[in-house]
Amino acid sequence: GQNIDQPTEMTATEGAIVQINCTYQTSGFNGLFWYQQHAGEAPTFLSYNVLDGLEEKGRFSSFLSRSKGYSYLLLKELQMKDSASYLCAVMRAGSYQLTFGKGTKLSVIP
Amino acid sequence: DTAVSQTPKYLVTQMGNDKSIKCEQNLGHDTMYWYKQDSKKFLKIMFSYNNKELIINETVPNRFSPKSPDKAHLNLHINSLELGDSAVYFCASSQELAGENEQFFGPGTRLTVL
Numbered sequence: 001g002q003n004i005d006q007p008t009e010m011t012a013t014e015g016a017i018v019q020i021n022c023t024y025q026t027s028g029f030n031g032l033f034w035y036q037q038h039a040g041e042a043p044t045f046l047s048y049n050v051l052d053g054l055e056e057k058g059r060f061s062s063f064l065s066r067s068k069g070y071s072y073l074l075l076k077e078l079q080m081k082d083s084a085s086y087l088c089a090v091m092r093a094g095s096y097q098l099t100f101g102k103g104t105k106l107s108v109i110p
Numbered sequence: 111d112t113a114v115s116q117t118p119k120y121l122v123t124q125m126g127n128d129k130s131i132k133c134e135q136n137l138g139h140d141t142m143y144w145y146k147q148d149s150k151k152f153l154k155i156m157f158s159y160n161n162k163e164l165i166i167n168e169t170v171p172n173r174f175s176p177k178s179p180d181k182a183h184l185n186l187h188i189n190s191l192e193l194g195d196s197a198v199y200f201c202a203s204s205q206e207l208a209g210e211n212e213q214f215f216g217p218g219t220r221l222t223v224l
Contacts, residue, residue: 031211033212033213037151041217041218042200042215042216042217042218043153043200043215044215045212045213045214048212085151087153091211095158095165096141096158096204096206096211097143097155097158097165097167098155098213099155100152100153100154100155102150102151102152103151103152103153105151
């Protein structure tokens with residue numbers, strides 16, 4: 001089976017940097033995804049990591065350590081519009097299905 | 111152009127009824143999915159389907175059945191609706207590729223069972 005853990009809620013200040021952690025346990029690993037979901041909307045893709053290391057995309061970066069079963073999403077220069085839930089998801093080897101964590105609700109305050 | 115679309119956006123119905131939710135994708139993807147997001151916002155895979163294989167999450171009751179008339183559509187049919195079926199249902203699609211398989215989500219269907 002799979003177990004994915006991430007903090008339930010976080011609060012950060014506009015303009016700051018925030019790191020959202022995700023730990024996972026899975027039998028076989030085929031990549032880790034981060035999705036953003038604004039309230040009442042569909043999840044949208046942010047990043048994909050399958051090899052160890054950091055992937056950077058503008059203000060957002062995602063890091064993976066497969067040996068530790070650990071990932072984080074780093075958001076820089078926070079904006080109010082970044083207030084959303086951030087979902088960590090793992091793809092198991094041999095499957096295209098994603099197993100999602102329960103999401104981290106990020107509130108950005110002025 | 112909408113990449114993944116679902117109808118209806120809202121569905122309110124009585125316990126015991128049978129209902130369907132439609133999903134269409136115009137991305138040319140070969141794999142489609144249904145997810146259920148409960149009141150606690152936990153997003154859970156229900157099915158994945160391509161023209162070769164249907165994979166059913168073992169926790170999904172057999173009252174739920176996916177139906178795919180063609181590669182661009184995957185509809186969700188639910189029999190004998192129960193109160194616990196109330197949730198937001200998301201359809202998604204992706205292209206089977208080695209490596210990154212970004213899933214594109216539809217806007218969701220909010221189902222309320224009374």
